[in-house]
Amino acid sequence: MSALRTAEIIAVGSELLTPHRIDTNSLWLTGRLNDLGIEVRAKAIAGDDHDDLAAIVAAALSRADLVITTGGLGPTDDDVTRDVVSRVLQRPMHENADVVAAIEERFKRRGLKMPGINRRQAQVPEGAVVLNNPHGTAPGLWIDHGQRVVVLFPGPPREMQPMFEAGVAARIEARSPGRRLRRRVLKVNGRSESQVEEIAYPIYSRLGDDAVPVQTTILATPGQIELHLAAAGADVAAIDRRLDDGINALAAALGPVVFSTDGRSLEQVVGDALRTRGWRIAAAESCTGGLLMGRLTEVPGSSAWTIGGVVAYDDEVKRRDLGVPAEMLAEHGAVSEPVAIAMAEGIRGRFAAEIGVGITGIAGPGGGSAAKPVGLVVIAVVTPSAQMVRTLNFPGDRAAVRQHSTAAALDMVRRALDA
Amino acid sequence: MSALRTAEIIAVGSELLTPHRIDTNSLWLTGRLNDLGIEVRAKAIAGDDHDDLAAIVAAALSRADLVITTGGLGPTDDDVTRDVVSRVLQRPMHENADVVAAIEERFKRRGLKMPGINRRQAQVPEGAVVLNNPHGTAPGLWIDHGQRVVVLFPGPPREMQPMFEAGVAARIEARSPGRRLRRRVLKVNGRSESQVEEIAYPIYSRLGDDAVPVQTTILATPGQIELHLAAAGADVAAIDRRLDDGINALAAALGPVVFSTDGRSLEQVVGDALRTRGWRIAAAESCTGGLLMGRLTEVPGSSAWTIGGVVAYDDEVKRRDLGVPAEMLAEHGAVSEPVAIAMAEGIRGRFAAEIGVGITGIAGPGGGSAAKPVGLVVIAVVTPSAQMVRTLNFPGDRAAVRQHSTAAALDMVRRALDA
Numbered sequence: 002m003s004a005l006r007t008a009e010i011i012a013v014g015s016e017l018l019t020p021h022r023i024d025t026n027s028l029w030l031t032g033r034l035n036d037l038g039i040e041v042r043a044k045a046i047a048g049d050d051h052d053d054l055a056a057i058v059a060a061a062l063s064r065a066d067l068v069i070t071t072g073g074l075g076p077t078d079d080d081v082t083r084d085v086v087s088r089v090l091q092r093p094m095h096e097n098a099d100v101v102a103a104i105e106e107r108f109k110r111r112g113l114k115m116p117g118i119n120r121r122q123a124q125v126p127e128g129a130v131v132l133n134n135p136h137g138t139a140p141g142l143w144i145d146h147g148q149r150v151v152v153l154f155p156g157p158p159r160e161m162q163p164m165f166e167a168g169v170a171a172r173i174e175a176r177s178p179g180r181r182l183r184r185r186v187l188k189v190n191g192r193s194e195s196q197v198e199e200i201a202y203p204i205y206s207r208l209g210d211d212a213v214p215v216q217t218t219i220l221a222t223p224g225q226i227e228l229h230l231a232a233a234g235a236d237v238a239a240i241d242r243r244l245d246d247g248i249n250a251l252a253a254a255l256g257p258v259v260f261s262t263d264g265r266s267l268e269q270v271v272g273d274a275l276r277t278r279g280w281r282i283a284a285a286e287s288c289t290g291g292l293l294m295g296r297l298t299e300v301p302g303s304s305a306w307t308i309g310g311v312v313a314y315d316d317e318v319k320r321r322d323l324g325v326p327a328e329m330l331a332e333h334g335a336v337s338e339p340v341a342i343a344m345a346e347g348i349r350g351r352f353a354a355e356i357g358v359g360i361t362g363i364a365g366p367g368g369g370s371a372a373k374p375v376g377l378v379v380i381a382v383v384t385p386s387a388q389m390v391r392t393l394n395f396p397g398d399r400a401a402v403r404q405h406s407t408a409a410a411l412d413m414v415r416r417a418l419d420a
Numbered sequence: 421m422s423a424l425r426t427a428e429i430i431a432v433g434s435e436l437l438t439p440h441r442i443d444t445n446s447l448w449l450t451g452r453l454n455d456l457g458i459e460v461r462a463k464a465i466a467g468d469d470h471d472d473l474a475a476i477v478a479a480a481l482s483r484a485d486l487v488i489t490t491g492g493l494g495p496t497d498d499d500v501t502r503d504v505v506s507r508v509l510q511r512p513m514h515e516n517a518d519v520v521a522a523i524e525e526r527f528k529r530r531g532l533k534m535p536g537i538n539r540r541q542a543q544v545p546e547g548a549v550v551l552n553n554p555h556g557t558a559p560g561l562w563i564d565h566g567q568r569v570v571v572l573f574p575g576p577p578r579e580m581q582p583m584f585e586a587g588v589a590a591r592i593e594a595r596s597p598g599r600r601l602r603r604r605v606l607k608v609n610g611r612s613e614s615q616v617e618e619i620a621y622p623i624y625s626r627l628g629d630d631a632v633p634v635q636t637t638i639l640a641t642p643g644q645i646e647l648h649l650a651a652a653g654a655d656v657a658a659i660d661r662r663l664d665d666g667i668n669a670l671a672a673a674l675g676p677v678v679f680s681t682d683g684r685s686l687e688q689v690v691g692d693a694l695r696t697r698g699w700r701i702a703a704a705e706s707c708t709g710g711l712l713m714g715r716l717t718e719v720p721g722s723s724a725w726t727i728g729g730v731v732a733y734d735d736e737v738k739r740r741d742l743g744v745p746a747e748m749l750a751e752h753g754a755v756s757e758p759v760a761i762a763m764a765e766g767i768r769g770r771f772a773a774e775i776g777v778g779i780t781g782i783a784g785p786g787g788g789s790a791a792k793p794v795g796l797v798v799i800a801v802v803t804p805s806a807q808m809v810r811t812l813n814f815p816g817d818r819a820a821v822r823q824h825s826t827a828a829a830l831d832m833v834r835r836a837l838d839a
Contacts, residue, residue, distance in 0.1 A: 016637050017463075018450065018460045018461070018462070018463065019450065019454075019637060019648070019650075020447050020448070020450045020451035020454065021447070021637065021639055021646075021648060022637075022639065023442060023443075023444065023447060024442075025442065028439050028440070028442060029439070031437065031438065031439045032439035035438075035439065041437045042437070042467060042469065042472055043437070043464065043465060043466050043467065043472055043476060044436075044437065044464065044465040045462065045463065045464045045465070046462060046463040046464070047462050048461060048462065050461065053461055053462055053483060056479060056482075056483070057462060057479075060475060060476075060479055063475075064472060064475065218435055218438060218440060218441075220440055220441065227440075229438070229440060231438075284731075286710070288717075289714070290710075290713050290714050290716065290717025290718075290722075290726070291705070291709075291710025291711060291712070291713030291714040291717070291729065291731065292710060292711070292714040293710070294709050294710030294731040294733075295708070295709050295710040295711040295714050297709065298709025298710070298731075298733060299709075299818070299819070301784070301785050301786060301818060302786060303709075303733075304733055304734070304787075307709070307733045307734075308733060308734045308736070308737060309730065309731040309732050309733040309734055309737040309741075310710065310730070310731040311728065311729070311730055311731070311741075312703075312710065312713040312717075312728040312729040312730070312731070313728050314713075314717060314722075314723055314726045314727060314728040315723070315726075315727045315728055315771075317727070317772075318727060318728040318771065322728075322730075322741075322770075351741075352734075352737065353736075365720070366720050367720060367721060368723075399718070399720060400718070
């Protein structure tokens with residue numbers, strides 16, 4: 002059998018052609034296929050029209066070694082994938098007694114009788130391998146078709162992913178071209194996409210030219226820029242060395258704005274640093290309304306380093322619960338460096354934390370002025386030995402400003418812990 | 421010219437074939453095309469391979485009245501959409517002097533000379549209409565091709581969306597089949613997808629059978645089930661009546677678990693109800709770590725009804741800052757109804773709010789026991805006249821439990837305000 006080098010992924014389901022739902026299975030599948038050395042050449046999304054889907058499957062099969070479908074394996078008339086693939090491959094279907102028994106057993110465990118309609122899920126095209134589904138009624142199918150392979154997965158990720166790992170990954174690996182794709186991710190806070198691009202470009206254009214060419218992708222979300230490096234080949238050790246060199250060169254060029262080169266999130270990096278120091282953190286938040294604490298407590302086990310915080314949306318809370326002087330609020334305004342510092346000091350003292358954070362700002366869309374526009378955010382971090390405060394101007398809408406703010410605050414904490 | 425009834429959307433760009441980036445342009449485009457009465461029959465995602473993209477464009481053109489591409493209009497060799505479409509349609513390209521001038525002008529405004537490479541963006545296939553791009557260098561293209569239409573958009577949403585509105589919507593409308601697609605959304609908290617399905621199914625299976633058939637879609641996220649109703653036809657008033665009837669029938673059958681039939685989010689519904697009553701809210705959060713306050717303050721203008729809160733991750737904070745008695749914590753444990761009520765009362769009294777909320781639970785993955793498993797969450801809501809407390813068991817991982825918890829808390833506040 003020839004090696005599988007290229008794949009196309011087809012997501013089936015009319016709901017994926019509405020404005021509300023997106024195919025995310027293909028992202029996960031692409032990651033796993035890349036791991037196995039297979040390149041995804043194209044993706045498609047089809048509804049439940051037989052002819053459209055048949056044309057799309059046939060076209061994919063004319064181009065790719067491996068065609069994967071997700072969805073459309075349910076028991077109803079709208080579930081067309083099995084029928085269409087059987088027709089395109091000209092492989093008639095027969096009822097498989099083992100599959101019927103497995104579905105009956107599944108219903109029986111819940112004290113139910115299998116509805117007659119579910120028999121459709123036991124139809125198997127000639128020559129297909131049945132892939133068991135411990136998490137649902139629809140089995141998957143692996144079909145060797147000449148030099149090509151077609152795999153049918155159910156749509157729910159909790160059914161599809163275990164089925165891939167248990168029944169498909171090893172089969173693909175046995176026919177992989179002996180090459181592997183490896184990846185590294187570098188994450189930055191406090192620089193724009195174009196600033197990162199400008200610094201990184203000379204390095205990654207050089208990385209692309211080598212004997213082991215490295216592909217780079219830049220991804221930007223508010224408060225975080227990611228550089229993804231990927232390289233494929235047979236010699237995994239050589240690829241890993243090459244990627245490590247690339248990451249190291251980029252990290253050196255970008256400097257301390259790099260907070261992660263090992264896949265950890267910013268809140269994980271901060272949590273690990275707090276744990277190492279044996280320090281605990283508390284936060285006083287105004288414009289971010291609890292989201293900084295929300296991110297800190299996203300990390301499992303965060304109760305070891307997170308004491309808690311105060312959301313001081315109202316100035317009265319800033320005075321009463323954080324001890325920000327009324328005169329300071331009157332003189333400088335709530336969005337000011339003295340107030341941010343007083344909030345950080347107030348929460349640190351009150352909660353007996355080693356690190357206190359204060360955030361105050363104007364998330365918008367209302368509340369801005371010429372002197373203090375929407376997007377203006379002041380962040381203070383106070384430790385046993387230091388005090389930092391930054392006034393920042395963030396772009397974007399309310400959600401973006403709040404996300405930028407929590408990322409900037411976490412990054413200031415990271416740097417304070419590094420110091 | 422014949423009417424445009426069906427569309428296919430093709431997103432172009434190798435980055436969309438990695439595990440990291442997804443095509444979201446097609447969701448927005450689908451919504452706008454549906455508004456104009458056009459059904460999206462399929463979607464595709466292609467890289468920068470000429471032959472693959474040519475095959476995908478040709479296939480779409482054989483099926484759909486309208487083929488829309490996004491991306492691949494940049495100035496580099498990787499930007500292949502223009503070339504490929506010109507080849508598929510057999511329309512040679514010529515440099516368009518107006519486009520060159522517009523791009524030169526754009527660079528000049530930033531004090532720059534147009535790089536020679538950008539001339540590629542001024543190549544226009546014969547017979548194409550140029551769509552101006554006020555937000556970037558790549559113009560869009562509208563190409564009438566027999567009875568079919570091909571439209572090329574740049575990839576960035578901030579360039580694509582204004583171009584659609586300014587240059588394309590009216591052109592499509594002029595060739596629309598005189599039918600419109602209308603939508604309504606009903607949102608539920610506190611029921612599972614299958615519970616909603618069971619109650620709603622007899623109603624929406626009836627809705628599908630009428631003279632104006634209504635399509636229904638159910639979407640589930642932790643803490644929220646949405647029923648989407650859509651219907652298409654020429655008589656907009658009749659469709660709207662039909663959809664309203666459907667929404668009303670579903671709302672009556674589902675009862676008070678329905679929190680929105682007008683598109684508003686749960687936090688907007690709660691914010692509007694607080695504003696109407698003239699009440700203000702404060703929250704004491706443990707396992708949700710600030711995320712409830714984060715959701716309340718997501719709504720612009722929320723400072724009018726949100727005072728603030730305390731994140732009491734550590735039990736010491738529950739005692740000192742919320743006044744939860746140490747004996748109560750020792751006797752019942754932090755995750756218990758008495759403690760949740762004491763947290764809600766504590767924050768309500770301390771922050772002088774009309775409504776106080778207390779949340780305490782086990783988000784996991786650690787910290788669970790046989791008596792108090794991961795997913796166990798207790799929520800209390802205290803108002804001037806009432807006190808509610810619920811003990812809930814949520815499924816899913818840490819993020820899902822926390823999202824369920826904030827939704828359940830907001831919904832309890834909604835019901836308290838309704839009472």
